[in-house]
Amino acid sequence: MKKRLLGTLEVSEIGMGCMGFSHGYGKVPEEEYSLHAIEKAYEFGCTLFDTAETYGREMFYPGHNEELVGKALAPFRKHVVLATKFHLCPEELEEGRTPYDAVLDHLTASMNRLKTDYVDLYYLHRTNDLVPVETIAEVMGKLIQKGLIRGWGMSQVSVDTLRKTHEITPVSAVQNLYSMVERDCEKEIFPYCIENHIGVVPFSPIASGLLSGKVTVDTKFEGDDVRKFVPQLSKENLAANQPLLDILGEYAKTKAATAAQISLAWMLHKYPNVVPIPGSKNQERILENLGACNVTLTDEEFAALESALNACTVYGHRGHVESEQKAFSNNWRKDQP
Numbered sequence: 001m002k003k004r005l006l007g008t009l010e011v012s013e014i015g016m017g018c019m020g021f022s023h024g025y026g027k028v029p030e031e032e033y034s035l036h037a038i039e040k041a042y043e044f045g046c047t048l049f050d051t052a053e054t055y056g057r058e059m060f061y062p063g064h065n066e067e068l069v070g071k072a073l074a075p076f077r078k079h080v081v082l083a084t085k086f087h088l089c090p091e092e093l094e095e096g097r098t099p100y101d102a103v104l105d106h107l108t109a110s111m112n113r114l115k116t117d118y119v120d121l122y123y124l125h126r127t128n129d130l131v132p133v134e135t136i137a138e139v140m141g142k143l144i145q146k147g148l149i150r151g152w153g154m155s156q157v158s159v160d161t162l163r164k165t166h167e168i169t170p171v172s173a174v175q176n177l178y179s180m181v182e183r184d185c186e187k188e189i190f191p192y193c194i195e196n197h198i199g200v201v202p203f204s205p206i207a208s209g210l211l212s213g214k215v216t217v218d219t220k221f222e223g224d225d226v227r228k229f230v231p232q233l234s235k236e237n238l239a240a241n242q243p244l245l246d247i248l249g250e251y252a253k254t255k256a257a258t259a260a261q262i263s264l265a266w267m268l269h270k271y272p273n274v275v276p277i278p279g280s281k282n283q284e285r286i287l288e289n290l291g292a293c294n295v296t297l298t299d300e301e302f303a304a305l306e307s308a309l310n311a312c313t314v315y316g317h318r319g320h321v322e323s324e325q326k327a328f329s330n331n332w333r334k335d336q337p
């Protein structure tokens with residue numbers, strides 16, 4: 001697979017989101033199946049793997065995903081970029097500890113679960129009001145100096161936050177919600193990141209399955225499946241978003257690709273610094289998504305697709321503006337159910 005840069009970290013142009021093996025999309029596969037899925041992705045050429053300390057909470061087992069990913073990557077650890085994320089909890093700082101101590105605790109616990117002595121890309125999962133982002137940037141700078149992390153990033157942030165922190169310790173990547181139906185990042189995040197050599201790692205790049213065209217009004221979402229709450233997937237919005245899915249379907253037919261692949265190929269063509277991390281629990285679909293690297297749009301095809309998309313109204317918007325997320329993050333608790 002072709003490579004792209006997240007700051008100074010070189011990665012395959014499509015990465016792999018590993019969350020679904022533990023959390024967020026209903027029943028999880030058997031461990032052996034998940035380990036094999038990660039191995040197959042690596043064999044295909046994927047070198048960016050995304051996890052977080054919290055993936056696994058629904059099973060009252062935070063850290064489950066890091067353990068799984070660490071185990072799967074062990075045979076080829078040095079050849080991949082391993083990304084994980086942390087949340088800071090109010091009680092950790094009330095105990096009179098410094099932000100550096102608190103972050104180091106999180107990183108040490110993650111590295112133990114991941115069975116590694118460094119993390120390539122360490123993200124603040126959400127900003128909060130407990131610690132100024134400038135302080136987080138300083139802490140990250142120290143961790144880089146100590147060789148414990150190779151680069152750092154933040155998730156769901158505004159360009160103002162990015163600007164404040166990038167000046168202190170250069171940011172490698174920002175991980176925000178981005179897809180054909182969630183295009184807020186196009187206004188400020190992409191232009192700023194391109195200018196400042198920062199990678200953009202979209203999460204939910206297939207809009208939680210919507211852009212595969214395979215979710216129908218009859219699809220059942222069970223257990224902790226977040227798709228129960230994704231507004232674009234409500235019965236009414238699924239029907240209302242059909243014109244956009246029809247456009248994708250047409251392109252898929254013409255290009256002998258799948259709709260999910262077209263949605264990824266579109267963003268790869270659009271931005272040189274984008275590295276999507278589609279998530280799937282299914283080995284075939286993981287390879288299908290990574291295979292989007294072989295679907296190339298000509299400039300004319302891209303322009304026609306872009307203008308067709310621009311003419312579509314998207315129904316349902318997940319949004320996730322930073323201020324709303326902060327309110328949630330300010331009250332984060334270690335024992336959050």
Ligand SMILES: NC(=O)c1ccc[n+]([C@@H]2O[C@H](COP(=O)([O-])OP(=O)(O)OC[C@H]3O[C@@H](n4cnc5c(N)ncnc54)[C@H](OP(=O)(O)O)[C@@H]3O)[C@@H](O)[C@H]2O)c1
Nearest residue numbers: 017018019203204205206207208209212260278279280281
């Ligand atoms: N920073 C954050 O706050 C944040 C938030 C959410 C996620 N993430 C990260 O981003 C990664 C990707 O997010 P996501 O999992 O929401 O992405 P996504 O790929 O947009 O959505 C995953 C959902 O789409 C389905 N899907 C994926 N590819 C498909 C295909 N080709 N055909 C049909 N269905 C398909 C999956 O079903 P199957 O499993 O059945 O294939 C799953 O239900 C996560 O794994 C996680 O690492 C980060």
